[in-house]
Amino acid sequence: MSAKNASFTDVETIRKRARMHMEAGAVTEGYSADRATVLKVLNETLATEIVCVLRYKRHYYMASGIHAKSIAAEFLEHANEEQGHADQIATRIVQLGGAPDLSPDGLSSRAHSEYSEGSDLVQMIEEDLVAERIAIDTYREIIQYLGNDDPTTRRMLETILASEEEHAEDLSTMLQQLGKKGEPPSEKLRASRAKL
Ligand SMILES: [Fe+2]
Ligand SMILES: [Fe+2]
16 A cells, blocks of 8 residues: 655754735735635625625614514524624635725625515525525635635634525525515516526
8 A cells, every 4th residue: 555645844944934024914925716716705895794784773773663582583693604704704814815895885786685675574584595596606716716725714714604505595495485485586586596
């Protein structure tokens, strides 16, 4: 049986490299991803999360107003989790030497998902499900793009992706509980399904 060929950079070279460009912080010479692209994509992801926070908050207050307490609580939980995702992404952007774009100008055009208000509970849940499905597909694509070039960003997005999949699952369950199981989905949901 032949031993696996392992070639590691020698300690001296690693030490020398680490001392050069210390101002680059966590970004070392071994970082092989295209940093400008990663930062751009992460800022779009950050915008997506913030739009999701705002949409879930809106839905939380509106559902509270129509006395749908358990659904409102679910919306609030999702809003808080999206905020957590936004914080993780902003932290990573800074680690990579970038700056988180938190400008309200152009926020919705930077985001992948939309801010849709929805006029009743079912529509709100459907809009949230559409947004989650967009996030799931976009994040999966970014994860594939990152591959082994930036494993830290990739792992972070993998964790966030798993959370968005849980959100989508929660929303589907809510639709079923509202008796929407088996009914034809609304136009918008159908369009999103066809696209993905
Ligand atoms: Fe999220
Ligand atoms: Fe989500």
